[in-house]
Amino acid sequence: MTDVLRMLIAPLAWLAAFSAVYGLQAILCAAPPEGTLAGISMSRVLLGLAFAAALALQGVLLAVLLSRRFGSRGGFVRTVSITGGIVGLVATLWTFFPVLALPLCR
Amino acid sequence: MSALARHRRLQAIWSSPPGWKGLFSTVNHTDVGLMFLVTAFFYFLVAGVLAMLIRAQLATPHSAFAGPEIYNQIFTMHGTIMMFLFAIPAIEGMAIYLLPKMLGTRDLAYPRLGAYGYWCYFFGGAMLLVSLLLGIAPDGGWFMYPPLTGKVYSPGINTDFWLLGITFVEISAISAAVEFTVSILRYRAPGMSLAKMPIFAWYMLVTSLMILTGFPPLILGSILLELERTFGLPFFQAELGGDSLLWQHLFWLFGHPEVYIIFLPAAGLVSTILPVMSSTTLLGYRYVVAAAVALAILSFGLWVHHMFTTGIPHMGLAFFSAASTLVAVPTAVQVFAWIGTLWKGRPQLRLPMLHILGFFATFVIGGLTGVMVAVVPFDWQVHDTAFVTAHLHYVLFGGFVFPLLAALYYWLPLATGRARFFRLGELAFALIFVGFHVTFLAMHFAGLMGQRRRISTYSPEDGWTAINLVSSVGGFILAFGLVMVMIEVVLHFFVRHRAPRNPWRAGTLEWASAMPPPAYNFASLPQVDDREPLRSDPDLPARLARGEGYLAAPNGMIRESLAVDVASGAPEHHVVYPGNTHLPIVLAAVTGLFFLALLLKVLWVAPLAMVGVAVLAWHWVWQLGRREDVGEVTVGRGLSLPTIAEVDRPPGWWGSVFLLVADATLFGSLLFGYAFLWTIAPGWPPPAWIEPSTIVVAIAGVGIALSLLGPSLAVVVNKRGRNPIAALALSLAGSIAIAAALLVLLATAPAATGHAYGATLLVMGGYGILHAIVVALIAAFLLARVRAGYVSPRRRAEIAILPVWGAYLAGIAVVILLAAYLPVALS
Ligand code: HEM
Numbered sequence: 005m006t007d008v009l010r011m012l013i014a015p016l017a018w019l020a021a022f023s024a025v026y027g028l029q030a031i032l033c034a035a036p037p038e039g040t041l042a043g044i045s046m047s048r049v050l051l052g053l054a055f056a057a058a059l060a061l062q063g064v065l066l067a068v069l070l071s072r073r074f075g076s077r078g079g080f081v082r083t084v085s086i087t088g089g090i091v092g093l094v095a096t097l098w099t100f101f102p103v104l105a106l107p108l109c110r
Numbered sequence: 111m112s113a114l115a116r117h118r119r120l121q122a123i124w125s126s127p128p129g130w131k132g133l134f135s136t137v138n139h140t141d142v143g144l145m146f147l148v149t150a151f152f153y154f155l156v157a158g159v160l161a162m163l164i165r166a167q168l169a170t171p172h173s174a175f176a177g178p179e180i181y182n183q184i185f186t187m188h189g190t191i192m193m194f195l196f197a198i199p200a201i202e203g204m205a206i207y208l209l210p211k212m213l214g215t216r217d218l219a220y221p222r223l224g225a226y227g228y229w230c231y232f233f234g235g236a237m238l239l240v241s242l243l244l245g246i247a248p249d250g251g252w253f254m255y256p257p258l259t260g261k262v263y264s265p266g267i268n269t270d271f272w273l274l275g276i277t278f279v280e281i282s283a284i285s286a287a288v289e290f291t292v293s294i295l296r297y298r299a300p301g302m303s304l305a306k307m308p309i310f311a312w313y314m315l316v317t318s319l320m321i322l323t324g325f326p327p328l329i330l331g332s333i334l335l336e337l338e339r340t341f342g343l344p345f346f347q348a349e350l351g352g353d354s355l356l357w358q359h360l361f362w363l364f365g366h367p368e369v370y371i372i373f374l375p376a377a378g379l380v381s382t383i384l385p386v387m388s389s390t391t392l393l394g395y396r397y398v399v400a401a402a403v404a405l406a407i408l409s410f411g412l413w414v415h416h417m418f419t420t421g422i423p424h425m426g427l428a429f430f431s432a433a434s435t436l437v438a439v440p441t442a443v444q445v446f447a448w449i450g451t452l453w454k455g456r457p458q459l460r461l462p463m464l465h466i467l468g469f470f471a472t473f474v475i476g477g478l479t480g481v482m483v484a485v486v487p488f489d490w491q492v493h494d495t496a497f498v499t500a501h502l503h504y505v506l507f508g509g510f511v512f513p514l515l516a517a518l519y520y521w522l523p524l525a526t527g528r529a530r531f532f533r534l535g536e537l538a539f540a541l542i543f544v545g546f547h548v549t550f551l552a553m554h555f556a557g558l559m560g561q562r563r564r565i566s567t568y569s570p571e572d573g574w575t576a577i578n579l580v581s582s583v584g585g586f587i588l589a590f591g592l593v594m595v596m597i598e599v600v601l602h603f604f605v606r607h608r609a610p611r612n613p614w615r616a617g618t619l620e621w622a623s624a625m626p627p628p629a630y631n632f633a634s635l636p637q638v639d640d641r642e643p644l645r646s647d648p649d650l651p652a653r654l655a656r657g658e659g660y661l662a663a664p665n666g667m668i669r670e671s672l673a674v675d676v677a678s679g680a681p682e683h684h685v686v687y688p689g690n691t692h693l694p695i696v697l698a699a700v701t702g703l704f705f706l707a708l709l710l711k712v713l714w715v716a717p718l719a720m721v722g723v724a725v726l727a728w729h730w731v732w733q734l735g736r737r738e739d740v741g742e743v744t745v746g747r748g749l750s751l752p753t754i755a756e757v758d759r760p761p762g763w764w765g766s767v768f769l770l771v772a773d774a775t776l777f778g779s780l781l782f783g784y785a786f787l788w789t790i791a792p793g794w795p796p797p798a799w800i801e802p803s804t805i806v807v808a809i810a811g812v813g814i815a816l817s818l819l820g821p822s823l824a825v826v827v828n829k830r831g832r833n834p835i836a837a838l839a840l841s842l843a844g845s846i847a848i849a850a851a852l853l854v855l856l857a858t859a860p861a862a863t864g865h866a867y868g869a870t871l872l873v874m875g876g877y878g879i880l881h882a883i884v885v886a887l888i889a890a891f892l893l894a895r896v897r898a899g900y901v902s903p904r905r906r907a908e909i910a911i912l913p914v915w916g917a918y919l920a921g922i923a924v925v926i927l928l929a930a931y932l933p934v935a936l937s
Pocket residue numbers: 158161162164165185186188189190192193197250251252253499503506507510511549562563564565585588
């Protein structure tokens with residue numbers, strides 16, 4: 005089962021983060037927090053932080069999957085799990101960047 | 111023992127009763143798979159006829175063929191039958207039939223469950239068919255949006271047929287998915303590691319996990335809408351704190367993964383057949399697996415692209431637009447792997463190959479229009495027009511029907527042992543291909559010119575007359591082609607023209623059995639050390655028949671097989687299967703009674719049916735197991751393994767885990783709905799909150815602790831050779847305490863009909879109570895089993911299941927308490 009988990013974990017983490025960020029955005033629009041940070045609205049700061057956290061998580065996962073200690077040694081599982089890690093990272097970059105640019109609640 | 115004597119013995123053990131009587135009691139995967147396929151193609155025919163009615167109606171302006179009431183039923187039932195009664199069951203049938211053969215084993219993990227799934231599909235489908243014949247069929251479109259489908263605008267029984275019938279049919283999808291997941295992970299030929307699995311098994315594993323997590327939101331949505339319609343719980347009524355958008359979210363949380371649930375197995379068929387047709391192996395096996403995994407998971411982040419026009423904030427739209435374009439990448443990886451396979455091999459234009467080429471041409475176009483509608487501004491223009499209908503048929507027909515037809519022609523010789531005699535198939539393919547593209551290419555333009563979907567008529571001034579006529583003519587050409595395919599398949603059964611063994615020179619194990627395959631598939635089970643065992647060892651079939659594999663010596667009248675380690679495929683334990691029984695059809699009928707009672711609003715029958723289901727389920731599990739220890743069993747080739755009742759992780763444990771994955775998704779969707787209503791729905795906060803109660807928390811706390819401790823204690827105590835009855839009783843008390851606490855919680859909640867808040871609490875509490883009852887039943891069952899002598903320190907498999915369920919119950923109890931009380935306590 006650990007091998008199956010290795011292959012699924014990074015994209016699954018993307019999915020979890022994706023749902024969380026989408027949910028966070030909905031909550032921030034339903035109940036916008038007060039204040040700004042360096043002229044940026046608090047909502048956007050929070051979303052940006054979530055983006056950064058998701059990226060960091062994917063980075064860690066990829067490193068883990070690549071590592072000798074936790075990664076798979078077998079050729080097949082290794083290729084598939086590392087490809088999965090890259091998919092998770094790219095998906096995070098590609099689907100979350102709107103938090104930096106677009107209007108928040110319109 | 112000679113090969114013939116072994117065949118006779120195994121046949122006696124494994125086959126179902128002869129004649130049509132066997133249909134009702136068979137649990138054999140070969141039979142059940144074919145039953146699924148035949149029924150699915152029957153529904154393909156029905157929905158195809160409905161499609162022809164649609165095209166007949168739209169062929170001319172101001173058509174008097176069908177009025178809007180009937181037309182609504184026709185297109186709704188066309189879409190519904192195609193998706194739920196044709197596509198998904200056809201895949202289930204394919205996989206039920208093929209998987210054990212490809213994996214080199216004798217049956218799927220839970221033979222009776224497979225048969226139960228079939229009968230649920232059969233009865234549920236029949237319900238929908240009856241509604242169609244009586245002219246009271248569902249008419250709200252295949253995605254059934256409220257408020258149109260709420261009680262106010264759809265007072266009749268039509269919508270209830272859909273909600274109840276489809277939920278009933280979905281039981282078969284969930285049970286098949288559990289069965290596939292466990293079978294693929296654990297029931298393979300010895301030596302078949304993950305890296306050596308046939309590619310179709312990978313696709314089916316991914317698809318099954320998707321069904322387990324994709325279907326529950328729809329099941330939940332259907333339950334909620336039916337509750338609203340029957341009992342007035344206002345989940346989707348904006349004036350009472352509900353929100354009709356919630357349905358769209360739940361539906362498309364299911365609906366988008368659904369199209370990949372249909373496409374991925376078809377891609378698995380292509381990845382299996384294409385290399386054989388090109389006399390080579392699949393290029394980039396590892397990357398194809400990775401692409402399938404990526405596609406499956408990414409596809410869960412796309413659902414809002416069906417809701418681009420509902421006024422969701424731009425940021426939300428952007429997330430889903432980005433994810434929707436991204437998903438094209440793994441799809442393209444697969445397409446390139448197939449092109450590369452063609453490139454490195456020597457492709458031959460045999461009939462299955464023609465359909466694969468048809469698939470390529472059509473699916474790629476569908477994928478491109480898919481990227482177009484993933485772009486928000488474009489979607490705003492074409493949403494709900496014929497352009498979308500055209501797109502969806504390019505992906506569904508192109509991505510599913512063509513591969514299915516390829517598979518039909520590819521495996522027909524295996525299933526019947528006969529070769530094609532008449533050459534109707536080539537002509538049929540030409541008609542289908544041309545007919546399809548004429549029909550649906552035209553619909554793109556009609557859509558761009560503004561033709562909305564689901565309209566029963568239009569006027570000449572709209573300027574769509576010519577294009578619709580062309581499309582309808584194409585539709586009838588297509589229908590001719592499909593009818594020719596059916597004629598050819600029927601003729602196949604009348605012309606005795608024997609096919610040679612392994613006619614396509616394939617490498618996978620299904621071709622190592624006799625043609626047609628006997629009920630036991632393999633006289634002895636192979637040791638696999640290659641992804642294409644027949645390629646490296648063409649003599650394998652003969653050696654298996656001679657009994658040179660595992661389990662070559664039939665043992666009494668027992669149906670035996672092997673289970674293996676998930677990753678390495680090393681043999682792990684000996685499996686004993688149940689035999690033929692009428693239980694599946696009876697249980698399905700009683701399950702159907704439950705749905706029928708809800709449909710006809712004889713509500714008092716529904717709880718009785720539930721009790722009936724529980725009694726039969728008890729009987730179902732009671733039939734397994736033994737009263738004495740068996741010890742290690744010799745399985746041939748010098749190996750001895752523990753038998754199924756004497757292991758820590760029996761099939762029931764694995765099945766429970768994956769069933770609970772689906773169950774947890776359902777619960778998660780409910781929590782999502784709660785949060786969604788809370789943040790988005792207009793009528794919040796509700797007029798009254800629930801009163802937090804310390805007594806409820808205290809009783810539930812005790813129940814939660816006992817549900818966690820009791821089951822684990824039972825396992826440990828039993829292993830040490832002492833009597834587990836006290837520990838089991840603790841677990842039983844735990845579930846009763848949780849049920850009691852939740853009952854009090856519900857008694858103190860605001861009225862469920864007054865506001866969506868109370869309604870949600872009721873459903874959440876009811877969900878918890880239902881699970882408490884299930885866990886109590888499991889504990890009671892184990893108590894009875896211990897007393898009857900079915901459990902011993904060695905025969906520990908049954909007890910191992912309780913901790914899984916106990917932990918799940920404890921987990922949801924905690925979440926329900928938090929969800930009910932925390933928001934009130936905070937505000
Ligand atoms: C056999 C050839 C087929 C033809 C000629 C055909 C034709 C049509 C047409 C004309 C419509 C549009 C109805 C309208 O908007 O008024 C439609 C809708 C639809 N079709 Fe098909 N179709 C075919 C096969 C399929 C297949 C194989 C599937 C799925 C596996 C499918 C799934 C659907 C769905 C989901 C809808 C939408 C229904 C709705 O709007 O509620 N169709 N079809």
